Amino acid sequence: MKPTIDEQIAWCLARCVRPGDVLVVGVATPLAAAAAQLARELLVPGLVLIEAAAVDVAPHDVATPMLRPEVIADEAVGVYTQVEILDAIQRGRVTLQFVSPAQVDGHGNLNTSRVRAADGTMRRLPGGLAHADVACLIGRLVAYRAAHEPRFLPERVDFVTGAAGRVGTIVTSAAVLAWDGERYRLASLHDGVTREQAVAGCGFVLDVAARILTTEPPPPEALRLLREEIDPHGMRRLETRDGRAAALRELERLSR
Amino acid sequence: MASTKVISLDAATGLVEDGARLAVGGILLRRKPVAFLSALAAAGRRDLRVYSFLASLDVELLVARGAVAEVHAGYVGFEQLGFAPAFGRAVAAGDVRAFEYSELVFVSGLRASLAGLPFLPTRGARGSDLVEELGLQELACPYTGERLLAAPAIRPDVCVIHAEAADEQGNVMAPSTHDFLFDADATLARASETVIVTTERVVSTEELRRGGALLFSFEVDAVVELPQGAWPTALPGVYGADLEAVRAYLAEAATDAAAAAGRLAGARS
Numbered sequence: 001m002k003p004t005i006d007e008q009i010a011w012c013l014a015r016c017v018r019p020g021d022v023l024v025v026g027v028a029t030p031l032a033a034a035a036a037q038l039a040r041e042l043l044v045p046g047l048v049l050i051e052a053a054a055v056d057v058a059p060h061d062v063a064t065p066m067l068r069p070e071v072i073a074d075e076a077v078g079v080y081t082q083v084e085i086l087d088a089i090q091r092g093r094v095t096l097q098f099v100s101p102a103q104v105d106g107h108g109n110l111n112t113s114r115v116r117a118a119d120g121t122m123r124r125l126p127g128g129l130a131h132a133d134v135a136c137l138i139g140r141l142v143a144y145r146a147a148h149e150p151r152f153l154p155e156r157v158d159f160v161t162g163a164a165g166r167v168g169t170i171v172t173s174a175a176v177l178a179w180d181g182e183r184y185r186l187a188s189l190h191d192g193v194t195r196e197q198a199v200a201g202c203g204f205v206l207d208v209a210a211r212i213l214t215t216e217p218p219p220p221e222a223l224r225l226l227r228e229e230i231d232p233h234g235m236r237r238l239e240t241r242d243g244r245a246a247a248l249r250e251l252e253r254l255s256r
Numbered sequence: 257m258a259s260t261k262v263i264s265l266d267a268a269t270g271l272v273e274d275g276a277r278l279a280v281g282g283i284l285l286r287r288k289p290v291a292f293l294s295a296l297a298a299a300g301r302r303d304l305r306v307y308s309f310l311a312s313l314d315v316e317l318l319v320a321r322g323a324v325a326e327v328h329a330g331y332v333g334f335e336q337l338g339f340a341p342a343f344g345r346a347v348a349a350g351d352v353r354a355f356e357y358s359e360l361v362f363v364s365g366l367r368a369s370l371a372g373l374p375f376l377p378t379r380g381a382r383g384s385d386l387v388e389e390l391g392l393q394e395l396a397c398p399y400t401g402e403r404l405l406a407a408p409a410i411r412p413d414v415c416v417i418h419a420e421a422a423d424e425q426g427n428v429m430a431p432s433t434h435d436f437l438f439d440a441d442a443t444l445a446r447a448s449e450t451v452i453v454t455t456e457r458v459v460s461t462e463e464l465r466r467g468g469a470l471l472f473s474f475e476v477d478a479v480v481e482l483p484q485g486a487w488p489t490a491l492p493g494v495y496g497a498d499l500e501a502v503r504a505y506l507a508e509a510a511t512d513a514a515a516a517a518g519r520l521a522g523a524r525s
Contacts, residue, residue, distance in 0.1 A: 028335040052436035070433035070492045079434040086363050124347050126333025132358035133380035163383025238336050255499040
């Protein structure tokens with residue numbers, strides 16, 4: 001089975017989870033939600049998964065919280081209040097989040113607030129939620145997007161929503177980039193991508209070693225889980241350009 | 257027994273003056289007091305300074321109908337369904353001034369207000385460009401010297417929330433489900449000077465007691481019975497979000513948001 005790009009990204013995200021992690025899943029990131037469950041099923045069974053402030057959520061279809069938000073709360077061990085979840089982040093109790101910013105730059109700054117349009121004006125995005133907070137408070141951040149172009153990976157973000165310092169890994173549609181303390185280096189290339197493509201897609205100077213690994217593809221069991229149990233309705237493709245329209249129609253059909 | 261706090265929708269919208277700081281309850285597409293806000297806009301209210309933690313149709317409808325001067329929020333949008341069209345255009349045109357908050361800065365501001373304090377220190381948002389946008393000041397911990405941000409107290413003039421049930425005295429039933437940030441409306445209400453609760457049903461105190469209280473009578477100033485008052489956003493445990501209606505609004509608002517917002521206000525049955 002050949003993985004689609006959303007499935008490859010989900011596996012790369014899942015591989016970032018370590019034993020002992022407390023992972024929080026944010027708003028409007030079904031691909032991150034799918035990856036978190038994948039990690040718990042196949043890689044780190046003890047992962048503490050906090051989704052929509054519900055702690056230790058039961059295995060569920062990632063479409064469910066979009067349609068019936070009360071269900072995952074009912075099936076979780078318990079639910080943090082608004083203040084409790086933010087304080088858990090503030091006191092450093094959450095170790096990992098997958099974030100999908102509009103931009104992440106060569107220094108690790110995140111932008112989810114506004115981007116400069118071709119005519120020079122700033123275009124406002126819905127907003128950063130807790131990105132400004134998690135950027136300086138969560139143990140590790142993994143930034144991801146189904147894209148690999150200087151618009152997403154500029155030298156400098158157009159607006160600093162979240163300050164640099166915690167984005168250790170960037171997962172794109174072409175590659176995995178890893179922070180080495182001074183800059184991002186090319187950690188692996190997805191199947192079929194050349195190093196020239198990976199370099200050209202970065203607006204910043206990418207450190208490239210002589211030999212580059214190929215990104216580990218999701219194993220068959222990961223693909224089966226994603227397609228049949230974790231995300232049978234393909235909500236993860238809401239976060240891909242090609243799959244978004246169809247996934248949105250499916251979401252609307254499910255909501256009737 | 258105290259006298260009733262149940263008043264008409266007209267009387268309730270009259271509690272919100274032009275230019276008021278208006279706190280709006282609900283999170284994303286859940287528990288937004290849409291019917292009240294539509295009535296407020298229809299009453300011609302102007303220059304509102306809206307505080308909404310994670311906003312969607314609430315801010316969008318008020319902006320579409322020209323009722324807003326400022327928006328203070330951590331998010332204004334429709335998640336998977338897309339951006340807020342009227343809000344985006346009004347901010348780009350300079351008609352509405354938008355202040356983007358981090359979640360910790362917003363909640364710290366509410367908690368300062370709850371505690372009767374002028375500000376609360378926070379470790380959130382450090383190094384963000386939001387610090388300048390919000391005019392946040394730094395302070396040093398007097399014990400360790402650690403640099404922190406001082407989140408100023410958020411003290412709205414009026415707060416409006418929508419609940420499943422309330423009694424005549426103003427006790428408000430707690431949400432029957434513990435969905436995402438189900439308790440946020442209590443924090444927002446207690447930070448505000450005046451609190452308006454719109455509700456699906458006015459019930460007896462006896463019935464309310466069974467579900468537990470979100471807010472107590474002395475914390476609430478007015479109760480308005482408004483069945484389907486959150487539609488087309490969800491009231492979890494009672495009705496889900498009407499995504500078709502939201503999508504229809506967004507499609508029409510791409511060209512004429514004021515007309516789309518007016519049509520939505522007339523469509524609640």
